[in-house]
Amino acid sequence: MPDTAHERIRAAIAAVPAGRVASYGDIAAAAGAGSPRYVGWVLREDGQDLPWHRVLRADGTAAPHLAERQWELLAQEGVPAPGGRVRMDQWRWAPEHTPDDDA
């Protein structure tokens, strides 16, 4: 189990299966990052080798400069983004149990 939030975030993103998506907030929560911004920071620095295209905003939209690329990659996994927006209520990756099962 990674010590730094940086690694936990990378692990959380890598844990998202193909054909499913997760929001920055989901990743942050699953990794215990505390802030969704931290997720974006990690992806910018160390996300080139991660399935970053499976990470979307909470409302199902994507970052402007990556959107075109993101929809393309997601489409290849079978995730459609009609109107530049993925149906989070349908494609959002649902963890089977609570992430921080420390208790």
Next chain:
DNA sequence: AGGCTGACGCGGC
């Protein structure tokens, strides 16, 4: 040391 920014999220107007 202080202040701004960013692949965000949410409430308020």
Next chain:
DNA sequence: CGCCGCGCCAGCC
């Protein structure tokens, strides 16, 4: 539907 501010963590100026 849009714009606004605040909180969040870390980095950069």
